[in-house]
Amino acid sequence: MNSNEKQVxxxxxxxxxxxxxxxxxxxxxxxKRISSGALSRKMNVTASQIRQDFxxxxxxxxxxxxxxxxxxxxxxGEILGLDRGNKTIIVGAGNLGRALAxxxxxxxxxxxxTALFDIDSSVVGTRVNGKPVFHxxxxxxxxxxxxxxxxxxxxxxxxxxxxxxxxxRSGVRGFLNFSYTELKTDGMVAVENVHLSDALMTLSYKxxxxxx
Amino acid sequence: MNSNEKQVxxxxxxxxxxxxxxxxxxxxxxxKRISSGALSRKMNVTASQIRQDFxxxxxxxxxxxxxxxxxxxxxxGEILGLDRGNKTIIVGAGNLGRALAxxxxxxxxxxxxTALFDIDSSVVGTRVNGKPVFHxxxxxxxxxxxxxxxxxxxxxxxxxxxxxxxxxRSGVRGFLNFSYTELKTDGMVAVENVHLSDALMTLSYKxxxxxx
Numbered sequence: 107m108n109s110n111e112k113q114v115x116x117x118x119x120x121x122x123x124x125x126x127x128x129x130x131x132x133x134x135x136x137x138k139r140i141s142s143g144a145l146s147r148k149m150n151v152t153a154s155q156i157r158q159d160f161x162x163x164x165x166x167x168x169x170x171x172x173x174x175x176x177x178x179x180x181x182x183g184e185i186l187g188l189d190r191g192n193k194t195i196i197v198g199a200g201n202l203g204r205a206l207a208x209x210x211x212x213x214x215x216x217x218x219x220t221a222l223f224d225i226d227s228s229v230v231g232t233r234v235n236g237k238p239v240f241h242x243x244x245x246x247x248x249x250x251x252x253x254x255x256x257x258x259x260x261x262x263x264x265x266x267x268x269x270x271x272x273x274x275r276s277g278v279r280g281f282l283n284f285s286y287t288e289l290k291t292d293g294m295v296a297v298e299n300v301h302l303s304d305a306l307m308t309l310s311y312k313x314x315x316x317x318x
Numbered sequence: 319m320n321s322n323e324k325q326v327x328x329x330x331x332x333x334x335x336x337x338x339x340x341x342x343x344x345x346x347x348x349x350k351r352i353s354s355g356a357l358s359r360k361m362n363v364t365a366s367q368i369r370q371d372f373x374x375x376x377x378x379x380x381x382x383x384x385x386x387x388x389x390x391x392x393x394x395g396e397i398l399g400l401d402r403g404n405k406t407i408i409v410g411a412g413n414l415g416r417a418l419a420x421x422x423x424x425x426x427x428x429x430x431x432t433a434l435f436d437i438d439s440s441v442v443g444t445r446v447n448g449k450p451v452f453h454x455x456x457x458x459x460x461x462x463x464x465x466x467x468x469x470x471x472x473x474x475x476x477x478x479x480x481x482x483x484x485x486x487r488s489g490v491r492g493f494l495n496f497s498y499t500e501l502k503t504d505g506m507v508a509v510e511n512v513h514l515s516d517a518l519m520t521l522s523y524k525x526x527x528x529x530x
Contacts, residue, residue, distance in 0.1 A: 123516035187526030205413035280525035296524035303423040304335035312508030313492035314399030
């Protein structure tokens with residue numbers, strides 16, 4: 107790791123997936139190079155902000171000629187760790203867990219959903235989008251056999267901490283947490299919370315401001 | 319609208335749902351008052367940040383005795399527009415749309431899912447969590463009859479803009495957009511994007527940094 111990368115502000119990190127997504131779109135076109143100005147108009151970020159963002163990672167090449175789309179896409183993908191093929195399990199195969207197993211964007215970004223886990227006998231033993239659903243009792247055994255980088259948690263809030271602890275003991279290092287609870291961890295794992303109703307509340311705030 | 323509210327920074331707005339959620343939890347306990355210090359420890363925000371945040375909205379009362387939990391919960395709920403009972407439709411009744419219709423947290427926060435819409439004959443005419451699924455052809459007629467504040471969009475990316483335009487023409491003012499596309503609007507509507515794979519990519523970045 108480049109030691110400079112440690113100090114990348116969270117707000118810059120948050121923009122990387124957007125850059126990556128947009129560059130993925132560009133790759134499908136004939137556009138081989140893009141200026142920070144053109145990128146700026148598409149991304150709703152100033153050109154100088156884009157240059158500043160990229161400078162955290164060495165700048166990605168000559169600005170006069172614009173950025174090489176393929177190179178930039180690959181470089182940002184590597185920074186995001188997408189080139190590693192993150193092995194991912196979904197714990198909780200309810201409606202949301204099953205929807206996420208069907209969410210094609212995940213595999214497109216290099217996240218390989220390997221299995222789902224649940225306690226509900228009506229889903230255990232079935233397949234969702236081709237992925238097996240195992241009983242929670244099989245979880246520890248599975249993790250001892252199969253490398254697992256990331257766990258997506260869509261379990262009831264009261265169970266989330268206990269299950270996360272179990273996963274951490276088995277070496278899982280990344281958690282995408284859909285439960286409305288703040289996970290307590292030892293700081294040696296990474297957690298991203300997705301609070302769907304927070305997005306809806308923020309939207310409600312904005313709508314209310316528009317109405318007044 | 320208090321004219322001061324216009325200048326509330328986005329980062330403060332983003333914290334309001336978290337305050338609201340935590341206060342909802344507190345309401346279930348015997349705790350009637352809470353200091354900014356205690357709130358701070360729970361929220362991972364400094365006490366002075368909390369006081370600054372609240373000052374955008376008039377401060378919410380005397381700090382020496384702490385905040386009145388019930389009053390603060392109600393006040394933040396009103397700022398977020400949750401007291402209005404936001405009528406919400408889900409456009410796209412695929413896996414994700416159906417999972418969201420089953421997401422109880424939405425109704426707990428005052429979002430009333432009234433209907434889903436799709437073109438798939440295998441779901442049109444069914445009910446999801448008690449809500450009817452209508453055909454997209456019925457959308458305009460439905461909107462002319464039923465007040466609709468918010469639309470949750472879980473439709474294929476290529477269709478998103480066209481459907482959003484149709485909803486905007488019918489007076490929908492708020493969009494929770496799960497499609498990987500930036501909606502073009504006239505600026506008179508509010509949009510919150512939920513890019514699930516962005517959260518996963520950000521997580522991948524963090525895991526990669528931990529490993530190195």
